[in-house]
Amino acid sequence: MTQRFSFELQATDGRARSGVIRTTRGDIRTPAFMPVGTAATVKAMLPESVRATGADILLGNTYHLMLRPTAERIDRLGGLHRFMNWERPILTDSGGFQVMSLTDLRKLTEEGVEFRSHIDGSKHMLTPERSMEIQRLLGSDIVMCFDECPALPADRPRIEESMRLSMRWAERSRDAFGDRPGHALFGIQQGGLEQDLRAESAEALRAIGFDGYAIGGLAVGEGQEAMFGVLDFAPDMLPQDRPRYLMGVGKPDDIVGAVKRGVDMMDCVLPSRSGRTGQVFTRRGVVNIKNARHQDDPRPLDEHCTCPACQNYSRAYLHHVFRAHEIISSMLMTWHNLHYYQELMQGMRDAISAGCFADWEAGFHAERAQGDIEPL
C-alpha cells in the first residue's frame, strides 16, 4: 500500500517547530534543508555523498530539466529519481521563478508564460497545466504550484496583481494535479511584504486546500530585516498541521531566523554554489579559502567538523586546489558546506525537541561573532 504523504508535528519551542514529513520514498526530518540539484545533479557531489551529509530530500528545477534533457526523456528513462540515482524524496519547483529570472523575451498572460530557452533560444510555454505535467513526468514527490512573483522592491499594484494571478494559477494547478496518492502538491503564498495581501493569499490557498504551503516571493532582494518582518506574521497564516516551506532561503542566519519563526523546509543554492567559489561556512562564520592567510595553515576548516574536507585536508590544501582550479576543490568545499547546513538543521531539530531553541540560537550567534580562528 502506498504511504500517504503526511506531516507529523512533534515538538514546538516558541514558534519553532520540529517534526517529520512521511512520503513513499522515506521520511523528511523537519526543519529540513533541501540541497538544490538543478540539472539532475547537486553540483560537484555524488548523490550518496549528499545523503551522507544528512539530506533527506533534494530539490530539482523544472525549468532546467524541461529544457535539458526534457521531462519526456526523463520519464522514458524511468523518472528523475532513477535518472540521477537519488531514491529518496525530490521536490520540484514549478519553473515559474526561473523563467522570470533566467530568460529574456518572455510574455506573461493569464494563460501562462511564453519564453525562450537560455540554452538554445528555442520557444517554450509554461502554464499551470504544463508545469503539473512536467513535474508528473519527472516523478516529483512534492510538486509546487505554478506561480509568478515579482522581484522586490515592487509597487503594491504589481504585487497585488501578481499574487491574484498566482492564486488563480494555484487553483488551475490543483485541478491539473488531480489525485495522485503518494505525491503532494504545495500551494505558494505570495503578497510581497504586504500583510493584508499575504493574508488574502493564505486564505485563497487554504480554500483550495494543499498538502503543504510555501512562502514565496521572499529572498528576492528585500533584505533579511524585511524578510524576517514578513516571517513574523506569514507562517501563522498557514495551517498548523501542514509543512511550511520558505523558498530559496538562504544564508545560515536567514535559516535560523526562519526556523525560529515557524518555517519547516528551505532550499538554497548557496552552500553548493559557495563551495565552488571558495566560500566556506563554519560555526565561526564565513571563511574565504582563497585568502593567502590559509596557504601555510595545516589546520582543518573546522576542527569539530566530521566532513571529509575537515577530517582529511588542511586549509593549505584547500587553498592550493582552489587556486589551481582543481575539481576536488569544488567537491570538498561543497561537501563541507552541505554538511555544515545539515548539522545546522540537526542542531535546531534537537534544540526544538529539547525545548532550548533560544539557548541554541544564542550559542549560534555567539560562536559566529567570534569570527574565524586566528591566523597562525
Add this chain to the structure above:
Amino acid sequence: MTQRFSFELQATDGRARSGVIRTTRGDIRTPAFMPVGTAATVKAMLPESVRATGADILLGNTYHLMLRPTAERIDRLGGLHRFMNWERPILTDSGGFQVMSLTDLRKLTEEGVEFRSHIDGSKHMLTPERSMEIQRLLGSDIVMCFDECPALPADRPRIEESMRLSMRWAERSRDAFGDRPGHALFGIQQGGLEQDLRAESAEALRAIGFDGYAIGGLAVGEGQEAMFGVLDFAPDMLPQDRPRYLMGVGKPDDIVGAVKRGVDMMDCVLPSRSGRTGQVFTRRGVVNIKNARHQDDPRPLDEHCTCPACQNYSRAYLHHVFRAHEIISSMLMTWHNLHYYQELMQGMRDAISAGCFADWEAGFHAERAQGDIEPL
C-alpha cells in the same frame, strides 16, 4: 624497522612479468598502472575513490608541485602524502619532461635547465641536485632521475647528445639522492629509437646502479609501431630483478603491448583526461559520450563493469551531465576510466600468473574489435 624497497618477480609468461614491489607505504602489484595526480590531486577524484579503483600507487609531478604550492610548503605541511590524503606509495617524476614540454624561454646547459613558470612567468632552475631535493621534500617513495628527452622524430646526433647528458645527470642524481632507506631511485634509459644508444644508456645506468629502471623518451610522437619496436629490445637490456617503468604510456592497447614486452609499471593522464572530455574506455573500445546516440540510452557504459558510473547511471544520464557541463560528468567518467585501467592490469596480472597471457591478449583484442554495443 623500515621496510626496504624491493621487487619480487612472481611469474613470467613469455616476456610478460607479474610481481610485487614492496615499499614502506604498501605493496604495488605489477604490472601496475599509476594514475597521475599532477597538482596533488587526481583530477575529479577523491583519493579514496582512486584507491577503490585498485590503484596501489600514484604519480605526482615535480614541475607542477615545485611551482605551486612549492615543495618547501608541502614539506612544512608534512609531505605530499599527508597534503593530498594519499598514504600509499607515490612516484614523482623529475620535472625534466614537463619543463621541456610546458615552458617557453628555457635554457638547457650541462648544469640543468633554466625556465619560466607557465603560471606566473617566474624564473626557476632545475638541476639533478635540485630535482632530488624537491622530490625529497615532497616525500616521494619512488624518485626519478633528472633527465632530458627530445620529442621524436629527432636526428641521431640530438638523441645521442641528449642521452649522454641524461646519463651524466643520472650519476649526479644518484650522488645527490644519497642513501635514503625506504625510498627508491629509478634511472631512466634514453636513446630514442636507436638500439645501440638504448644499449649504451642501459649499460651506463646499470653501472651506476638503481632500484628500478625506466624506459624514457617514448610516447613522444613516434607512434605505437615504433614504440613497440623499441620495446622489443629495450626492457631486456635492463636488470631482470628490478622493476621496469615505461613512462607516459598510454592507451589500453599500448599498455597491453608494453606488458607483453616485459614492462612492469606505467603511468598516463589519458584515463583521467579523457574522463573530463567525455571519452570513455570500455572492453569494447572507446565510447564518445557526447554522441547523440546515447541521449535516450538507458544502458550503462559497460554492463559488466562494477564502477559507480556503470552501476548507478545510464548512458543517457552521462550524456546529459556531459552536455550540461556538470562536474559529476568528470567525476563519474574519470572514475570509470581509472576503474577500467585497473581492471585491465588485474586481468593481465591474473593471466600472467596463470600462464595464459596470449589467450588473454587475444580475447582483449577480439572484444575491442566488436566495437561498442549497437544503438537501441
